[in-house]
Amino acid sequence: MYESDEYILMDGEKRAQVHPTNGVKQGCPLSPLLFSLYINDMGREISEGIEGAVTGDRVNCVSHMLYADDLGLTTNDPGEMQAMLNKLRSTYAEKKRLTVNTAKSEVVHFNSKSVSPLQNPFTYDGVVLPEKDRFKYLGMLLDRRMNPKIADNVRCGLITWLHRAGFLSLPRVTI
Numbered sequence: 001m002y003e004s005d006e007y008i009l010m011d012g013e014k015r016a017q018v019h020p021t022n023g024v025k026q027g028c029p030l031s032p033l034l035f036s037l038y039i040n041d042m043g044r045e046i047s048e049g050i051e052g053a054v055t056g057d058r059v060n061c062v063s064h065m066l067y068a069d070d071l072g073l074t075t076n077d078p079g080e081m082q083a084m085l086n087k088l089r090s091t092y093a094e095k096k097r098l099t100v101n102t103a104k105s106e107v108v109h110f111n112s113k114s115v116s117p118l119q120n121p122f123t124y125d126g127v128v129l130p131e132k133d134r135f136k137y138l139g140m141l142l143d144r145r146m147n148p149k150i151a152d153n154v155r156c157g158l159i160t161w162l163h164r165a166g167f168l169s170l171p172r173v174t175i
Contacts (some may be wrong), residue, residue, distance in 0.1 A: 003172075012017040032068065038096065042066060046073075050080050067138055085124050102127040106135055109146050 006018050006025070017040050024031045043064050052063030053074035063084065065072040086104075093100055107122050107129050122129045134143040 001121070036071070039098075041091055042088075045092050046084050048087075050075065050084055051077070052080070065137075070138060072137055077112070078122075082120075082122055085122060087127075089125050100124055102129065105129050105161050106132045108132050108135055108142065110142070 006020060047063035050063045050085060052061035052077050054061055062074050064074065064078075070117055073081060073088075074088050075084070088100065092098070102124050105124060109131070121131070133145075134141060136142070
């Protein structure tokens with residue numbers, strides 16, 4: 001696929017020549033397209049049988065938000081959330097040989113009345129995902145209380161949608 005040689009760089013110096021037989025080079029324009037095609041079925045696989053989070057119109061539901069390698073799972077039901085996390089691991093990540101970085105994964109309960117932790121915290125592959133008050137998703141700071149001073153950098157309807165959804169759990173999972 002490529003005609004030029006590839007090298008391993010260490011401290012800015014070429015250390016070894018390599019000849020990869022598969023994959024794409026880092027920075028190759030094909031890389032995001034191929035990754036997108038590879039994970040295109042993720043949403044369907046992990047949300048099958050899941051209602052997801054009720055939106056402001058109380059008719060439409062959203063179970064996930066996926067952009068490149070950032071995945072946000074949304075639901076009003078803690079049982080559904082754990083089911084999606086389990087499906088992500090057992091039905092999807094293992095099959096596609098993907099690794100979820102649990103160190104970058106966290107849970108935020110939006111618009112909830114209390115800050116008490118769940119009786120059964122969310123887990124991924126046996127790792128408890130930490131609960132946070134806020135997190136950044138695609139450059140937008142999202143706060144569990146929908147504090148406008150914290151969320152004023154968000155100019156789209158996502159905050160309104162999350163606020164109207166009621167109690168909403170949104171783990172951020174980085175693949």
